[in-house]
Amino acid sequence: MGGPAFAQADPQTLADIRAELGQLSAEFNSLKSELVQSGASGGGLGGGSALERMDAMEAELARLTARAEEIELRLSRVVTDGTNRLGDLEFRLCEVTPGCDIASIGTTPPLGGDVGGAAAPQPLPSPDAVVIEDPSVPATGGAELAIGEQADFDRAQAVLGQGDFRTAADLFATFTQSYPGSPLSQEAQFGRGEALSQLGDTANAARAYLEAFSGNPDGPFAAESLLKLGESLGKLGQTPEACVTLAEVGVRYPGSISATQAQVAMQAYQCQ
Secondary structure (H helix, E strand, C coil), X not given: CCCCCCCCCCCCCHHHHHHHHHHHHHHHHHHHHHHHHHCHHHCCHHHHHHHHHHHHHHHHHHHHHHHHHHHHHHHHHHHHHHHHHHHHHHHHHHHCCCCCCHHXXXXXXXXXXXXXXXXXXXXXXXXXXXXXXXXXCCCCCCCCCCCCHHHHHHHHHHHHHCCCHHHHHHHHHHHHHHXXXXXXXXXXXXXXXXHHHHCCCHHHHHHHHHHHHHHCCCXXXXXXXXXXXXXXXXXXXXXXXXXXXXXXXXXXXXXXXHHHHHHHHHHHCCCC
């Protein structure tokens, strides 16, 4: 049995660390069983070499476990800080929104969803496997749509394109209420923000952009939603918050068109 293949550099992701931990644990247990069955733990020359390998693997397991715990702690801090900032934005937007009841805001959901426990790593498909996609299923990231869901969304989009912004905003709002958790929710919230922005309802538009971003920070409309949120905050006179939000676009989505536009907006608001 060959020795463990130790990493030459720190693992880049928590998933990488957990995968390596699994491999090392399996090899460690296999070697331990081999020693027990052969009686090598009694102190022979072969046993000494095997025990040295076990000691090396045990040390590496301890290092990787500590590294995984460190990353999880940092992730928890980022999620907590991001959630608090989103909650603060909700509160500030409510303050400048006519008729908004602060008591009705409720608790801000954790940024990125529930991160209390990481999902178990999924096995990688075989490189020789052939995946056949069903052409009848809409391209929505693998999620199935409810009956009438796509039609309702398309109708709202069409009304928005026709310039009937009030009706479009209402249709998008109805869509997000009728289909909670829809793969089209982020785009619907973004479309609602665009419609409200055209109506001059900047505060509610900002809330829609915030909903679009916070609902799926890794989604296709996340960067543009965060950009629009920052620009809306600037229009509402909340320049410090606008600058922080616009700067976050470049941090989260470097190299994107939205990041470039955010830089231009920051110059307009004279952000430091």
